[in-house]
Amino acid sequence: MAISGSEREAFEKQLEAYVGLDIGLEDIGKDRVNAAMVRHWCEAMGDSCGAYTDPALAAESVHGELVAPPTMLQAWILGGVGMASDESDPRDKQKELHRIFDAHGFSGVVATNTEQEYTRYLKMGDEIRARTVIEEISEQKATGLGIGYFINTRTTFRDQNDTEVGWLTFRVLKFEIAEVPVAAETAETGAPSRPQRLRPAMAHDNxxxxxxxxxxxxxxxxxxxxxxxxxxxxxxxxxxxxxxxxxxxxxxxxxxxxxxxxxxxxxxxxxxxxxxxxxxxxxxxxxxxxxxxxxxxxxxxxxxxxxxxxxxxxxxxxxxxxxx
Amino acid sequence: MPTTLKDQAAIVGIGETEYSKNSGRSELSLASEACRAAIKDAGLTPADIDGMTTFTMDTSDEIEVARAVGVGDLTFYSRTPHGGGAAIGVMHQAVMAVATGSAKAVLVYRALNGRSGARYSEGVSGGPTTSDLIHWSWYMPSGLMTPASWVAMVTQRYMHETGCTSRDLAEVCLAQREHAVKNPRAFFYQKPLTLEEHQAARAIVEPLRLYDCCQETDGGSACVVVSPEMARDLPNPPAMIRSVAQAAGAHQESMTSFYRPTLTDLPEVDLVARQCWEMSGLGPEDIDAAVIYDAFSSIVLWQLESYGFCKKGQAADFIRDGALRLDGRLPTNTHGGQLSEAYVHGMNGVNEGVRLIRGTSSSQPAKNEHVLVTAGVGVPTSGMILGQI
Structure with a gap:
């Protein structure tokens, strides 16, 4: 059951303190914007635009040189394989906020939506860094997944001249996982765990x-x-x-x-x-x-x-x- | 009272809805529209209709259609079972009714939302426990549940026994597509098909590929059957019914007659053919064009053999040089058939048979004295020969 009464009041007051906070860490791109990563991205996404991968075509384009696909924006500052690690920087306010949710029973997490805006095309050699702010925490919501709270963050990307090149907002739901696990529920009702074949109709003759x-x-x-x-x-x-x-x-x-x-x-x-x-x-x-x-x-x-x-x-x- | 059905009735009116993949309206609406068109084409009024017949699989009750179309008193109504096998079975019913005086003008119809509604390609499953469902129960547990799978089982054996190949099946599809390209009613109007496209298309149930299988269509088709005397006074040239017959064969199952001594035998088609020839006094050599039921390409080959256009096992040779095309020995499915015009359970084929006799097909052969029209294969089936008055 979701927390209630004074416990919930105290919890939500605790959350309020995080709204507007910078998470305390700057994400710095491990590599400058480069042709190899762009090429891998384009291959994976099936994007054959010459301005991204063909220097000759790019030179004749409005850009005059190779540029990166705008939707790669976040790729330049992602942490790589290390992101999967359980260890986190103790200064990371976003992780700290998530741990508070976990401690109050809202241990589920699911990303729900993201929006991005690009100020300019990134060029080879650009150095990208980003800072993230916790913009908003919703009031308690009842969702299809369970009771929880939406957390909105806004990440602003800047280049080597400290000029903004774009931003993204990201929304996650921290929710209380249903008390009755799905498997137990089906065991109780006798419903099969996977689709079954069509049954023959039975009568006297068969x-x-x-x-x-x-x-x-x-x-x-x-x-x-x-x-x-x-x-x-x-x-x-x-x-x-x-x-x-x-x-x-x-x-x-x-x-x-x-x-x-x-x-x-x-x-x-x-x-x-x-x-x-x-x-x-x-x-x-x-x-x-x-x-x-x-x-x-x-x-x-x-x-x-x-x-x-x-x-x-x-x-x-x-x-x-x-x-x- | 006549002792034969030869020349006892004629088709005087045909009508249909547009054929589509999503009609956006009820099957009753499609049936009513097709019937109204057929009555108008016949030069009759709804009050002239006193008999109605359709398939057991049709969801629009005769009296519902009658009220919608404005048909009044009915002295004859009936239903014919076994899916597409009923396509000419309903004509048999109409001719018997007219020949015996049970009705003067019989409206024959079939309408279905075959694509946007219940799709036959999705196969059989539950329902009330009837002998029919017990029958399907021998195949549902192993997943042999769709028309394509049942026909493919016989096709595989036929190819093994005769040496017929997928490229031979393709000739049926290509010939019919050539006709459909010229038919504005056809789904594949102005859309040609090549052998390479046929061979490259995905398998549905091996050995049948995509274009070996008929379409699924929303649409309705109807015709009006009256006596020859009445037909003479009506505006359109009548299509005389020289012979019409039904048959179920020994060891018959609906689509899964897998237990016959020879799997590829179709005694019910042989028996319809024999009756058609005997009743009409005609033979294969007298037939100028044909509408041969084509839920799948392979079943066209088998019928060519059963009706005696070629010897058993030799249909691939018969069609290889273009026999089914407009300038061939037997222009077949000149509307594009159910592979390329529309799947209306064979009733659109009846209408094409009438157009061939009238000389109004979009692929009209020069000679049109006699036209063969057949029905579903693998089920109890039916057939008829149309001729000039």
Whole structure:
């Protein structure tokens, strides 16, 4: 539960003291604006503008020389891999503020939006530094993620002449993570943790067959009148019209009669590309199911396969084929 | 009472909505608009209509359409099942109604928001526990749930047995696209297709690639069937129905007849063909042009074989030199078909058959005495032969 009453009042008063504060550290670009970093950025972003990467084209452009993409602004002062470290500079007021939130139960953090403005194009050799101010802390908000507070910061970028070249604002939500974790909630309701395959509809004529599958057997219906095997099951024999039947168990051995490789549409619960085959079982009936553990390109008509019954999702058993 | 359906009825009016990917209105609205257009084209008024028939899959009830269009008393109404297999089954119903005097003028219609509404490409899933759902339940757990996947299963075996290749399938698509390019109603109007584009397109369900599969369309299509006597007094040249037939084959499943001794056999199509020839007294050599149901490119090849335009297993050879094109042996799907005009469950094909007889197709062959029109494949199906009055 979120803090309330006098505790909340004291907490929010504590927050107020941070509004308007410079975070106390200056971010200084580790490298001057340079062609190599620009080229890497452009490759990653798919930006082919010649003014960024082609000196000859850039010379003919309005810039007269190579410039950096404006949206790289923040890249020039980022801390690199070191940013992932848990250690932080004790002077960092922004981190200090976050720790206060953490201590009061608002340990979740998510970035929500950012805005940028550029004063001029950066040129090769520019040296960029930035200072950040905590601009605003919102009142308590109820969000989809939980109860929390939005923190707005504004970072101002300057060059080697201490002239402003742009700014960015950044907003994060510090929030109280829901008390009931998602996993526990689904365990309680019995909802599956991942999409499941479509279930067969069950009725008199087919339920017995699926019960055999659950016991690990691939059954084939057999007419008690003429002993003809038939699949899919039906209530009456098309050969002799007998309504009496029992069943035998297949060895699961067979050969691929035809097959498909399904690529579209992708239905949740199935893995694509999905191979489905019509298999001639050695007993003489056919059975349709997946061929698994095989490269789709290696499946061919006439290929020997063996069925085994296994779980194809959290709960459903299905006879599936593998190359024999 | 007639003992044959030969020349017992004629199609005198055709109508359709625009074909689009998002109609922005109800299926009932599309059905009503197509029906109104067909009645007007026939030179009749809604009060002249006394019979109506459509697909079981159509969501617009006959009496709802009747009220919308202004049709009054009905003495005949019926539904035909099995998706596109019903395309000429509904014509069979209309002809029987007219031939027996159950109705004088039957409105046949089909309308669907096939792209913006329920998309057939998304496959089958739940619903009430019927024998139909039990049937699909043999395939849902393994993910074999879409029309493309069911047809691909038979296509793979057909290619294995006959040596037909993806490039052969492409010829069906290219010939039909050539027609669609000239048809302003077609989605692919003025948009040609090359063999390279066909081969480079993504696989939907191997061995079927994108352009081997029909479109999904929002639209409606309708026609009016009356007796030959009544037809003679109406403004447009009638398309006489020389023969019309339905059939389900042995070991038939809806789209998944995978348990037949020969997987690639289509006894129901063979049986419709046999009835069409016997009833009309005609043969493949008498057919000048065709509208062959084309939910997928491969099914066009199989029907060419079943109707006897070539021997079994030799359709790829038959079409390789352009037989399906306008100057070929059998100009086929001159509207672009469902691959390239629109997918209206074959009812847009009925209308094209009528245009071919009238001589008004955007790809009109020189000779148009007799036209074959067929319906869905892999399901219980139907077909008819149209001729001049």
């Amino acid at each position: 339920q017995w067959w699926w019960e055999c599958v659950d016991k690990g057997e691939l059954a084939i219906q057999r007419c008690s009148g003429c002993e003809a095997l038939r699949h899919p099951p039906r209530p009456m024999c098309g050969e002799c019209q007998s309504s009496e039947w029992d069943f035998v168990f297949s060895t699961g051995q067979g050969t691929v009669h035809s097959y498909v490789v399904i690529r579209h549409p992708e239905v949740p619960g199935y893995t694509y590309p999905l191979v489905v085959a019509v298999v001639d079982l050695e007993e003489g009936t056919r059975f349709v199911s997946n061929v698994v553990d095989v490269d789709p390109g290696d499946v061919e008509i006439g290929m020997a396969v063996q069925a085994t019954i296994e779980l194809v999702d959290d709960e459903m058993k299905l006879p599936v084929f593998r190359p024999a």
